Every structure is written in C-alpha cells, then in structure tokens.
Amino acid sequence: MNLDRRHFLHSSLVLGSSAGLAGLTALGGLSGLVGPTGQALAAPMFADNPTFQPRALMATWQRDPTTTMTLQWLGTSKEDGLSRNLWYRRSGDDAWLEVPHTARPFPQTELWQFRAELTGLAPDTTYRIRIGLDSPQASIRTMPAKATSEITFISGGDSGTGSASRRTNKLAALQSPRFVLLGGDLAYENGKSADTFLKFLDHYAADLRDDKGHLIPLVACLGNHEVDGAYDKPREKAPFFYAMFDGLYTDTGYATLDFGDYLSLVLLDSGHTSKVVGDQTDWLLRTLKEREERPNLFVANHVPMYPCVRSANGSLNEAMREHWSPLLERYNVDAVLEHHDHAFKRTHRLLDGLIDERGIPYLGDGSWGQIRNPEGPDKRPFLAKSTQSYHLSLHRIEGPDRYHLALSDLGKVVDILHTRKLART
C-alpha cells in the first residue's frame, strides 16, 4: 500500500480507512477524532521487523522547545525519503499522526537531508516516532511548560570525532539531560570535509540517547572550525552547520531559543559569519533587554571573552569584552558558556573585568573531545580554576537554585558551582 501523502489522503477519502482518518487529523488539526465505535484509530501497518534505519536521525529546535521539535535525517534517495511519511503519536495514545517533511541535497555529497518540525505538542511529554512503515520506533520528549521540577541540560564544545569525544558523548547520555548545547567546533570539518561532518553526526545519533531511549536534542553554536576560513566569512562558507541548524539560524549566525518563560539561551557568533560589532551587538542589546527578567538567562559563544589557554588580548577577545560584556552585565545574564580553548575553566564572577560578587561567571573552555594545557589563576587572575581536562558541563536547575557541574570524560567531578539569580542593585 502506497502511503505517500497524496495517496494516503486519497485512499482515506475513497475507502474511509481509519488510518486515513488519523492522517486527516494531523493535516487538518481535527484533534480528538475517534473511530466509529469510539476507540482510538487504528495504527498504520508498521513492519513487524523494521529493516530501515534513517541515517543520523537527530532532534533539534527552531522554536519553543516546550511545544515543538524538529527532526532531521539523511538518506540516499530523494524519492525514497519523501515517500516515507513521518508518523508520530503521543506516548499512551493509539492514534498516529502524520506530518509533512522536506528534502534538500546535503552539501558536497550525494545524500539528501530530510526535515520535519512537529508543532503544537504537549509540554513535558514523550512522543513516539516512525519514519516510513519499516523503521524502528524512536522517541522524543518535549520540555516542561514551567520550571517546576528539576531540569538538567549539558553544555560543552570542541568535540571532533576522536575517541575522547565518544567517551564524552556517552557520559553526556548517561546523565539523561533534556538537551545538549555544543558551543562550536562540532566536527572540525572546516566547512570542507563532508566525511568528517557525517562522522560527527553518526556518532551523535548513535550515542546521544537518554536512559529511556529518547533522542537527546542538539542545540549548537557556530565555531571557527565550522567555517572554511574560520573568521569573517559569508555563511556559504559554513555549509554543513547551516544545513543542520538554519531552522534556528535563519538569516544570521546568532539566535535565541526561549523555553517558555523560564529559560533563554542567547547563542552568539564570535566573528565567524557575523561581525561582533554592529548588527550583532545591536541585536544582543535588544534581545537581552527583552529577557532581562528571565529566571535563567544564559549566553553561549565559541571564542571566549576570558580564555584560559590563548592570549586574552586578541582583538576578537577584546572586542567581545568591550561590546558584549557590558550588555551581559546590564541585563543580568546568569552565566556565559565559552569554548574554543580546549580545557576546563571557571572564572570568578566578573564585573567590568574585575572580581565582583555582583558579576557573571564565565564557564568553559570547550574540551568535549580536544585538550590543551591552560594557564592558572596565578597568571590570569580572572580565573577561579582551570585544569587540563576533557569535560562537559551539567547544568541542573532546581527552582531558584542552579548547580553547574563540570565532569571529566571519565565521570570525575572537576568542579561544582552553585548560582542563583542575582537581585538587581
């Protein structure tokens, strides 16, 4: 039975099949539709023994994570990929819904990329997914509508595709975070090596499932190794990053992701395809001003404002400190997540470059799968701590309290920081 979208609707109208009615529910928004005897509608005829595995199946977001989810995967044939409907159902419900998906060529390969965005989902809810009738069931979980119970997410950066990155991937999955935020230098393909980028995607898709099997969504920032030329280049020079994440970064290398009214991520482009000074700084001012009252307001950038390995006096570091740090302080940002230097660091709370309890901690510096030997607080007084350690950061939000744990790739606790929203003075 051919279940492409047009045939599917046609057969449902002609035959009045219950599976067809489920499709109409999805397409027409007729929620709550039930079969003639009042039971939930019958499921599509999924294969008993799935034989098709969508490549690099990944969840991410382009809008509010409390009610949406974007799914992407790769395939070798446009026609085959489009003929496999994306089915989803709320866990506990019997009725499967269908959502259309798009296809486009994946850069510098013969592959096709498929994307669908699920919208109007219930918060804090598990959904089951099938791609075509012959793929295994996968599952996703939306974010809670309110931060009423504990929420955890993981951040880090500078992964690559080596053995350390796989260890950190697996350690991340063991924490069952709601999502992972990677702040640039994902694959180290430099905008040129499709094989390297595909390897990163395959690793992520294989490794990042939580303890209940949910896909762990990936939110990403742009780093220099996403870009052919690293700095000050047009977005066409970062073809793989934008292929994956242009649902969020529609026009620029910077964006925000707002989780209901309790968490905002402000994701910056540290000079790779957007200049620091000018439009991005103007946007940052407006964006932070609108989110000043958010109980959890985090900023992420790839190149650090307060680096622990490379010179802190580079023109880019200085430009970000001059133009961005005052805005972060003015609008009460809770923490800045930094990367690029390949070590663990935590700064003191900093205000105008000086240690001040009313200031902001900068956490980094990107050692998911890359490592360097950092300078210590003796050489750089803004540092509270630094170590040569692969690490991820586990952020746990518990009401007004936040705990930021740095874990090494072997699971050792490298650092722990407790924060609360600072009262405005």
Ligand SMILES: [Fe+2]
């Ligand atoms: Fe970097």
Ligand SMILES: [Fe+2]
């Ligand atoms: Fe890096």
